[in-house]
Amino acid sequence: MTQSLSQLPQSAAVDPRDRPLRVGVLGFGGLGQAAARVLAPKREMRLVVAADHLGFAYDGAGLDPDRCIEVYGAAGTLGALPEIGERCDRSIEAAIAAAQDVDGYFLALPNLPNTFMASVVDQFIASGWRGVLVDALKRTSAMEQIIERRDRLAAAGITYLTGCGATPGLLTAAAAIAAQSYAEIHQVKITFGVGIANWEAYRATIREDIAHMPGHSVESARAMTDEEVAALLDRTNGILALENMEHADDLMLELAGICDRDRVTVGGVVDTRNAKKPLSTNVQVTGRTFEGKISTHTFTLGDETSMAANVCGPAFGYLKAGTALHRRGIYGLFTAAEVMPQFVR
Amino acid sequence: MTQSLSQLPQSAAVDPRDRPLRVGVLGFGGLGQAAARVLAPKREMRLVVAADHLGFAYDGAGLDPDRCIEVYGAAGTLGALPEIGERCDRSIEAAIAAAQDVDGYFLALPNLPNTFMASVVDQFIASGWRGVLVDALKRTSAMEQIIERRDRLAAAGITYLTGCGATPGLLTAAAAIAAQSYAEIHQVKITFGVGIANWEAYRATIREDIAHMPGHSVESARAMTDEEVAALLDRTNGILALENMEHADDLMLELAGICDRDRVTVGGVVDTRNAKKPLSTNVQVTGRTFEGKISTHTFTLGDETSMAANVCGPAFGYLKAGTALHRRGIYGLFTAAEVMPQFVR
Numbered sequence: 001m002t003q004s005l006s007q008l009p010q011s012a013a014v015d016p017r018d019r020p021l022r023v024g025v026l027g028f029g030g031l032g033q034a035a036a037r038v039l040a041p042k043r044e045m046r047l048v049v050a051a052d053h054l055g056f057a058y059d060g061a062g063l064d065p066d067r068c069i070e071v072y073g074a075a076g077t078l079g080a081l082p083e084i085g086e087r088c089d090r091s092i093e094a095a096i097a098a099a100q101d102v103d104g105y106f107l108a109l110p111n112l113p114n115t116f117m118a119s120v121v122d123q124f125i126a127s128g129w130r131g132v133l134v135d136a137l138k139r140t141s142a143m144e145q146i147i148e149r150r151d152r153l154a155a156a157g158i159t160y161l162t163g164c165g166a167t168p169g170l171l172t173a174a175a176a177i178a179a180q181s182y183a184e185i186h187q188v189k190i191t192f193g194v195g196i197a198n199w200e201a202y203r204a205t206i207r208e209d210i211a212h213m214p215g216h217s218v219e220s221a222r223a224m225t226d227e228e229v230a231a232l233l234d235r236t237n238g239i240l241a242l243e244n245m246e247h248a249d250d251l252m253l254e255l256a257g258i259c260d261r262d263r264v265t266v267g268g269v270v271d272t273r274n275a276k277k278p279l280s281t282n283v284q285v286t287g288r289t290f291e292g293k294i295s296t297h298t299f300t301l302g303d304e305t306s307m308a309a310n311v312c313g314p315a316f317g318y319l320k321a322g323t324a325l326h327r328r329g330i331y332g333l334f335t336a337a338e339v340m341p342q343f344v345r
Numbered sequence: 346m347t348q349s350l351s352q353l354p355q356s357a358a359v360d361p362r363d364r365p366l367r368v369g370v371l372g373f374g375g376l377g378q379a380a381a382r383v384l385a386p387k388r389e390m391r392l393v394v395a396a397d398h399l400g401f402a403y404d405g406a407g408l409d410p411d412r413c414i415e416v417y418g419a420a421g422t423l424g425a426l427p428e429i430g431e432r433c434d435r436s437i438e439a440a441i442a443a444a445q446d447v448d449g450y451f452l453a454l455p456n457l458p459n460t461f462m463a464s465v466v467d468q469f470i471a472s473g474w475r476g477v478l479v480d481a482l483k484r485t486s487a488m489e490q491i492i493e494r495r496d497r498l499a500a501a502g503i504t505y506l507t508g509c510g511a512t513p514g515l516l517t518a519a520a521a522i523a524a525q526s527y528a529e530i531h532q533v534k535i536t537f538g539v540g541i542a543n544w545e546a547y548r549a550t551i552r553e554d555i556a557h558m559p560g561h562s563v564e565s566a567r568a569m570t571d572e573e574v575a576a577l578l579d580r581t582n583g584i585l586a587l588e589n590m591e592h593a594d595d596l597m598l599e600l601a602g603i604c605d606r607d608r609v610t611v612g613g614v615v616d617t618r619n620a621k622k623p624l625s626t627n628v629q630v631t632g633r634t635f636e637g638k639i640s641t642h643t644f645t646l647g648d649e650t651s652m653a654a655n656v657c658g659p660a661f662g663y664l665k666a667g668t669a670l671h672r673r674g675i676y677g678l679f680t681a682a683e684v685m686p687q688f689v690r
Contacts, residue, residue, distance in 0.1 A: 037635055037636075041528065170522060170523075174523070181647075181658045256688060257690055258688045290657070295647030295648065295649035296647045300645070304638040305640045306638070309635060312635070317525040340521060341525050342683075343530075343602050345602055
């Protein structure tokens with residue numbers, strides 16, 4: 001008799017009588033470190049391996065996030081952790097090989113260059129490892145590269161969930177739910193608000209935002225001096241208004257059959273002179289009901305929730321859901337708009 | 346090679362090159378009639394059978410909703426439809442037997458008495474029919490009866506999705522998504538707003554609402570005369586404020602492992618003297634992030650969306666998702682908080 005998925009939280013997927021899921025995190029910058037902290041109190045998941053570009057650390061008994069963050073901060077790599085760390089080239093490949101018993105990985109890697117995540121996926125496919133992979137990719141063009149690998153992922157016995165952060169991710173999934181009220185979707189509009197008191201603490205992020213502005217590119221923004229950035233911000237009173245950003249929410253909602261991708265827009269307002277957000281991050285789904293009424297559902301994130309909370313929480317929620325699929329032999333590629341994330345305790 | 350679920354909208358689940366899903370609707374009151382209208386323009390689903398308590402109509406080529414509503418209004422039963430209608434006792438049993446090729450049913454039946462839906466489920470289990478069933482049940486105690494039938498549904502080859510309307514349903518699923526940002530959920534608060542210009546057009550609904558008020562019951566509310574209802578509404582300026590209603594959102598979020606059911610509340614405000622809603626229907630999810638911040642995500646429905654749109658749209662979205670599960674041999678019981686609904690084109 002087939003067991004219902006709804007029984008999985010109590011049984012196959014993550015049985016408290018069983019062992020917690022063994023989880024890996026690739027990338028140990030801000031996002032990877034937050035992921036380690038998110039996992040620390042969980043009973044259903046245990047962080048056993050984490051890698052950066054200079055090395056990795058593996059401990060089947062579980063990694064201590066404070067210790068990892070301390071050593072990474074001091075030595076620049078988790079490879080410097082005594083006994084459990086290993087400095088190496090090709091650290092991702094080495095980590096996968098060392099930690100064969102890992103159930104799933106959160107790929108918390110910066111996708112630089114834009115083909116990097118796809119190359120990591122190829123390493124997983126080549127390694128023979130089977131399990132669940134979750135990414136929090138942003139750009140549509142990067143996700144298209146992952147989608148090209150759909151059949152190879154399925155053949156390798158990997159269940160891959162893409163776009164599982166905040167946007168794409170949390171907000172895309174909320175849009176997929178909201179769409180259900182409508183016969184036709186006219187627009188999905190994602191708007192994020194970011195407030196930072198002092199832009200100089202976020203030089204890389206601000207340049208990444210500037211790269212999205214008209215007349216700028218990743219290269220031109222990176223080449224700007226601090227004085228040039230400050231001068232630009234003076235002209236805008238510290239506000240960066242971003243429109244029509246390349247975000248894979250559009251591709252995901254199109255793949256889910258909800259609307260054509262050109263009806264999905266992502267933009268935001270970054271205030272570089274106030275810690276308070278200039279607006280609350282939200283997604284608005286506008287459509288026509290079967291009676292012919294035009295209306296808009298809105299999903300709004302609480303201002304006190306950080307980017308780290310809104311990315312890492314969903315990422316592990318999708319990793320848990322992906323594990324339930326994997327244990328049923330369901331492999332291949334899914335997006336965050338197609339699978340309901342499961343709450344991780 | 347296992348096919349990925351993300352390919353299902355284009356292939357196994359509902360392939361436009363293939364045939365549309367054959368759908369049935371049980372119950373032909375306001376909700377069943379709206380369901381027929383929702384389905385009319387869909388390419389991926391076709392309404393082929395509908396039943397009321399006095400008869401049913403079945404046409405493999407598809408039922409015309411206008412014609413069905415007209416005949417039902419005039420004759421009181423779909424059984425009066427020439428050629429395709431049949432008046433009968435035990436009309437649900439007869440409809441199931443007559444329409445063996447139906448892929449899935451939306452159970453748009455009023456659950457009166459509180460054990461009625463469970464008895465319908467028993468009829469499906471006994472019939473030998475295999476497919477997808479979707480309900481829009483409200484009360485926790487009614488859903489508990491369905492959940493008791495989990496193993497029998499799985500053994501019968503039925504994929505049953507419960508609580509797939511607006512609340513429970515759309516709002517519960519949105520709450521399950523919103524919960525992902527938090528390490529712990531403190532409260533899920535669902536509040537609905539209803540505005541009606543003239544309560545006398547909704548005598549039964551108003552009495553149902555009064556039954557939820559302190560000091561009232563289903564029996565006492567039903568026994569009230571129109572003068573007594575009018576007097577009550579005069580005392581409240583036409584406002585019915587409902588708190589701590591018995592809604593299965595609590596059970597569904599508990600089963601999904603999101604929070605204990607006592608942290609979930611459902612209430613609403615009904616203005617019986619204004620068509621404008623006194624407030625927008627919404628769900629607020631309050632929790633603590635991994636950094637210790639307390640915050641609230643909010644999902645708000647557009648005021649122009651009707652109850653019918655917010656119930657029937659999700660119901661068929663879950664029926665489509667349920668079909669993908671059924672075609673993979675995944676049977677048993679699921680709630681709307683565990684499965685991502687699929688948009689029906």
